[in-house]
Amino acid sequence: MGNTFGHLFRITTWGESHGGGVGVVVDGCPPGVALSEADIQPDLDRRRPGQSSITTPRKETDTVHILSGVFEGRTLGTPISMMVRNEDFRPEAYGEMATKFRPSHADYTYQAKYGHRAWPGGGRTSARETIGRVAAGALARKILRERWGVDVLACVTRVQDIECAVDPETFLARDAEANAIRCPDPETAARMVDLIERRRGEGDSVGGIVLGVARGVPTGWGEPVFDRLEADLAKAMLSLPASKGFDVGSGFGGLGLTGLQHNDAFRSVDGRVRTVTNRSGGIQGGISNGETIYFRVAFKPVATVMHEQDTVDVQLQNTTLKGRGRHDPCVLPRAVPMVEAMTALVLVDHALRHEAQCGRTAWKGA
Amino acid sequence: MGNTFGHLFRITTWGESHGGGVGVVVDGCPPGVALSEADIQPDLDRRRPGQSSITTPRKETDTVHILSGVFEGRTLGTPISMMVRNEDFRPEAYGEMATKFRPSHADYTYQAKYGHRAWPGGGRTSARETIGRVAAGALARKILRERWGVDVLACVTRVQDIECAVDPETFLARDAEANAIRCPDPETAARMVDLIERRRGEGDSVGGIVLGVARGVPTGWGEPVFDRLEADLAKAMLSLPASKGFDVGSGFGGLGLTGLQHNDAFRSVDGRVRTVTNRSGGIQGGISNGETIYFRVAFKPVATVMHEQDTVDVQLQNTTLKGRGRHDPCVLPRAVPMVEAMTALVLVDHALRHEAQCGRTAWKGA
Amino acid sequence: MGNTFGHLFRITTWGESHGGGVGVVVDGCPPGVALSEADIQPDLDRRRPGQSSITTPRKETDTVHILSGVFEGRTLGTPISMMVRNEDFRPEAYGEMATKFRPSHADYTYQAKYGHRAWPGGGRTSARETIGRVAAGALARKILRERWGVDVLACVTRVQDIECAVDPETFLARDAEANAIRCPDPETAARMVDLIERRRGEGDSVGGIVLGVARGVPTGWGEPVFDRLEADLAKAMLSLPASKGFDVGSGFGGLGLTGLQHNDAFRSVDGRVRTVTNRSGGIQGGISNGETIYFRVAFKPVATVMHEQDTVDVQLQNTTLKGRGRHDPCVLPRAVPMVEAMTALVLVDHALRHEAQCGRTAWKGA
Amino acid sequence: MGNTFGHLFRITTWGESHGGGVGVVVDGCPPGVALSEADIQPDLDRRRPGQSSITTPRKETDTVHILSGVFEGRTLGTPISMMVRNEDFRPEAYGEMATKFRPSHADYTYQAKYGHRAWPGGGRTSARETIGRVAAGALARKILRERWGVDVLACVTRVQDIECAVDPETFLARDAEANAIRCPDPETAARMVDLIERRRGEGDSVGGIVLGVARGVPTGWGEPVFDRLEADLAKAMLSLPASKGFDVGSGFGGLGLTGLQHNDAFRSVDGRVRTVTNRSGGIQGGISNGETIYFRVAFKPVATVMHEQDTVDVQLQNTTLKGRGRHDPCVLPRAVPMVEAMTALVLVDHALRHEAQCGRTAWKGA
Secondary structure, eight states, rough: OOOOOOSSEEEEEEETTSSSSEEEEESSSOOOOOOOHHHHHHHHHHHHSSSTTTTTOOOOOOEEEEEEETTTEEEEESSSEEEOOOOOOOGGGGGGTBOOOTTTTTTTHHHHHSSOOOOGGGGGSSSGGGGHHHHHHHHHHHHHHHHHEEEEEEEEEEEEEEEOOOOOOTOOOHHHHHHHTTOEEEEEEEEHHHHHHHHHHOOOOEEEEEEEEEESOTTOOTTTTTOOOHHHHHHHHHTTTTEEEETTGGGGGGGSSSSHOOOOEEEETTTTEEEESSSTTTEEETTTTTEEEEEEEEEOOOOEEEESSEEBOOOOOOOEEOOOOOSSOOOOOOOOOOOHHHHHHHHHHHHHHHHHHHHOOOOOOO | OOOOOSSSSSSEEEEOOOOOOEEEEEESTTTTTTOOOOHHHHHHHSSSSSSSTTTOOOOOOOOEEEEEEEEEEESSSSSEEEEEOOOOOOOGGGGGGTBOOOOTTSHHHHHHSOOOOGGGGGGGGGGGGGGHHHHHHHHHHIIIIIIIEEEEEEEEEEETTOOOOOOOTOOOOHHHHSTTTTOOSHHHHHHHHHHHHHHHHHHHHHHHEEEEEEESSOOTOOBBTOOOOHHHHHHHHSSSEEEEEEEEEGGGGTTOOHHHOOOOOEEEEEEEEESSSSTTTEEETEEEEEEEEEEEEEOOOOOSSSSSSEETTTTTTTTEOOSSSOOOOOOOHHHHHHHHHHHHHHHHHHHHHHHHHHHTOOOOOO | OOOESSSSEEEEEOTTSSSSEEEEEESSSOOOBBBHHHHHHHHHHSSSSTTTTSSOOOOOOEEEEEEESTTTEOOSSOOEEEEEEEOOOOOGGGGGTBBBTTTTTSHHHHHHHHHHHOOOOGGGGOOOOOOHHHHHHHHHHHHHIIIOEEEEEEEEEEEETTTOOOOOOTTHHHHHHHSSOOOOOHHHHHHHHHHHHHHHHHOOBBOOEEEEEEEEEEETTOOOTBBHHHHHHHHHHTTSSSSSEEEEETTTTTSSSSSHHHOOOOEETTTEEEESTTTTEEEEETOSSSEEEEEEEEEEEOOOOEEEEEEEEETEEEEEEEEEOOOOBBBBHHHHHHHHHHHHHHHHHHHHHHHHHTTTOOTTTO | OOOEEEESSSEEEETTSSSSSEEEESSSOOOBOOOOOOHHHHHHHHTTTTTSSTSEEEEEOOOOEEEESSEETEEOOSSEEEEOOOOOOGGGGGGGGTTBBOOSHHHHHHHHHSSSOOOOOGGGGGGGGGHHHHHHHHHHHHHHIIIOEEEEEEEEEEEEEEOOOOTTTTOOOOHHTTTTTSSSSHHHHHHHHHHHHHHHHOOBBBEEEEEEEEEOOOOOBBTTTTBBBHHHHHHHTTSTTTTEEEEEEEGGTTTSSSSHHHOEEEEEEEEEEESSSSSTTEEEEEESSSSSSEEEEEEOSSSOOOOOOEEBTTTTEEEEEEEESSSSSSSHHHHHHHHHHHHHHHHHHHOOOOOOOOHHTTTOOO
16 A cells, blocks of 8 residues: 555556566546657656765666556546666575665565565665656656746755755756766765765765755645645655655755744735745645745665674574675765656646635635 | 545545635544544644744634534544634635735635636635645544544744754654644744744744654555655645645755765664654655655745735726734744644555455565 | 546545534635535535435435645635534434344445445435535536636436426526426426425335536547547536436437438637537537537436335345335435535536647637 | 556456557555466456357457566565467458547547547457456456355347356356356357357347356455445446446345335344345445356447447548457356456455455444
């Protein structure tokens, strides 16, 4: 259970690291959207291993195939099935994983929960699982852009101790994409890449922060009380592998302020209601207010390190395990398209929910 | 939409600040659970206004009535409807709210989304909405305790700049309940209360952090990949009014560590798999690992302050608005039972989901 | 579980025969709909006992209260909670029910499933449970009428062996409402009433058929492949107490025809695609085609009869039981508003689902 | 939307007649179930075209591939993705279908709803869509058999006017499988086959009835009030292509009886509660009572006939259309495995739901 996300624009992902492939079924996509593999592949290429010096050298082309839901280049309104075949099997590289639980991985909890586990490559817990999300997210981003003029983007703002301030209103995707770590500040990016390479040289790994942004979201998206926009974003982000935290707008950083300091005053600007500041992060009471939505996602340091660590085996005996093979020393650059994908999936779902309930009745002053 | 939470243990809340009342329907509760209003009222009393010097002096007894689902003192397995009548109406105190949008409240977004809004007391956006959650959460906590020996508790660890370290493994609920702010450290609690009273004297408000904890959760709860335990907790917490952030385990605080420093080594202890440290926060790969679950929730400073602030009215004209009436200067002590309630609701739902799929097959080594 | 119905216009019902009341929470209702108790009560009056000589003489006014979701006479878009208090308790009339399972009732299955059962009045299995459905259905019918010009109606076409042909395209609600059995043909209605009174005199009961109709449904409602319009109607009807069958359009009656005889030819009429016949019952491939939707629902004879019958008690001992008290000899006239309610709930839910996915893209030729 | 079925054992199907293939993702399958393609293929072979003289001669092997969710021959508890590639494309055979709406097919409603439609082979409305259901159903049947000893089976009891009585308690699957029409009475089966061949010779088609049966279902499955077992069965059956009706137990046929005649008396037999008759069809109050579950499903005559028929084209012009190519003259023998699959899917879902809520508390007398 738990492999479906969304209420109206709904995705179901499937696949393990070393089975026949990984994929996604998208149900609820509006009909008539122009779609081909060329719309999906670029985001998968940003997600795949081997794209730069600081990602794992695993060789996977991750070529997507659209199997259904599209006819003569446009979506049908029926389920869109997308699939990527698995390649580059080297199960022998993971021999010890069959019997030993990797620290801070999910080997033990999967074994305990299901009593049976696909140990090669981590099975379902592999980052390959996110391929389906990114494929579906690429479609969602396209719909948001074409139908509502919404831009979804993300970038890295922190790696271990190296951090830079990024303005969610103005940073450019092309600046983030211009370097291997996907930080829009080139000087900081260079330091981040250096740090990652140093940690890799030490057989170690690092974590950091991805900033997620949606610009141009109209007022009114979000469904109180449980399906608030920030609640669904929080769930989406915490569902990503290795994520440990989420905050929106001023977040944890705003706690030092008083209410008077923190409040976003309203002003009427060109017949629209705007806020003077945006500590709300574009969401008030669970509903978008027309300002830029932004939030941070914390990703822990990668659990696989090239050092001997204490652990336990499936016989419950104490033992040690040392990481081997090809691994990312830092998940962050590859997490950027994942954050974008999940953001877009949340937004398009809420857009459709809003139109369903309020499409005919929303306030003309909005 | 969006007023239902949970998959198997499912709650639906209803009610506005000034209508006939507020309530909740719980569907999916196991039959045979001993239940009366006496099991629910204590948590509502911890949530209600007027309970201490640092909460709003609004007078509401918030007396719960169980209308269905219980017969001869035990649950039937049919929906449990619980309700609290609204009292202490003073709509005239809120006259300006009919036409002006309170800064950093949801007045504007509700108006824009729905085109029509219950302005007295904030309508559905009032904190009264959480009564249904806390009532259902009290039931969930009881089931967790009786059936699985799980303890759910929460406390305040930060108010504006005043913070103290609290050990999630060991702090006592009675220490948190011993003071008005619900911080288990008495010295810090006293300083927090002082600060809140000072801010109230200034017509201002503050925010802070609630620590949520679940002790005794068995290994195996949580449903990858989207319904990870931490993802559902994040959604639950970000669905609470005024919450702005969530992190689990080491969270944002662990980002300075390397993977080698951060990993939780496994050890076999008395035939059980344990972790030496608990930076994972009791969850690995979305599934509980048997350690204590803990997480932080950031609550922003209360938006209602007794100062003139810039805003806009329903005619889109610039104007100002000054807070009046009885308000909490700090939401945190009343947020504690809300965090506990939502935590318990997530856990009992996942407990049932786990038993449904894996009840007969889970690994005997767990 | 199972007490929620609908995907976007979603209802959750609660309540037993002899608890604090029965009710419903409607989530997802569009905002801005004019609504008061006066819109709901008439359908409840058509459902309630004691309304005619052939229904049970139980005295219940079934007065509805709207507790939330409406402000200044219009819906808010937030949950609408509606409630009817229970009255006329006479649990002593049902004494034997505490220990004996009534044949062809749900006493035994509830006892077996839940291990605990509200025996007075049948608890949750009482027809009172449908009050919430009818209240929500009255709202759904109003929305269908005002927003899409859709008329939902139903009537009785068969009681035991007495049957009459009713044209779904043309029969009038006022003709059905003109008599106690709600059959639009007055001569047949009189014979039906006679038969029911005779059976009641014999301490016996009868069943029959309700015809459900929706006129004016636009082309395009319904969600293949599982949530076909007829599939959701079938579920809705089989969820009503005492229902045993459903067919749509030609249904079981069309099985004697060949394909050539059965097919509905298309014709272009005034720029619209129409069918010459309507054996499809207004639905093709799970989607409405613009013709009148009609279907039949079979209701079994009422299980409570005033005769000694063989049964078993909670100690699993053979015994006998004789019906006592006030009961309907025929559920059909009171089932008419239930069928209308469930039909309207299915339709408004699908209307919103259709607008969400296809609202901007549907074919202009439709 | 609408391509997902089930709450805990949940399937999502995808695919059109002429795209890359058709398939299904099963989420929520218990871990540890032995599974390979050999468990799935036999039911697909019973569903596929070309299997006998009275099905379409289309040549499709419909070979299933399990792409995920199984490791070392046992299910993992993660999503099981199964796929069948499309073969035997002959889009040119359907040329007119691009512009003309086939009477009593879904061409028009799909065009009207989605504005865009995969006309080759009927796209998503093709019977190929049911491949995913049958594959998932084969898995569900295996689990029901192994875990609860439940047998799900179905057979044909009527073709146009030829009907025979079949005892749901005793008929044998091997008798039904012994002939091309899948009717367990060999003499009736022979007459049915003759009739179908005659109709095919006339370029015409026929419909009929499938009897669905589940033996050995324990007491307690089913979730009142909306998700009654018969309600979910009704939805499941009416979601099958060409189905027009459903009744359970005595169904429409029991309406001539009085309550006294119709009721199923209870008797205690060997410490179990049994019914003397089974007009309830094994379900009371929406919950299984331990007796055999049986129901009928009406399938209309196949809409494709080899005769010129009136219709309309996409320009809304009147025209005619004559069926061509290879088609089933009668859907019934291929509907048998579909009915079995949907029955099994409903049952396994309800089994898990029941265990989740009541697994620890169900009455020991059941």
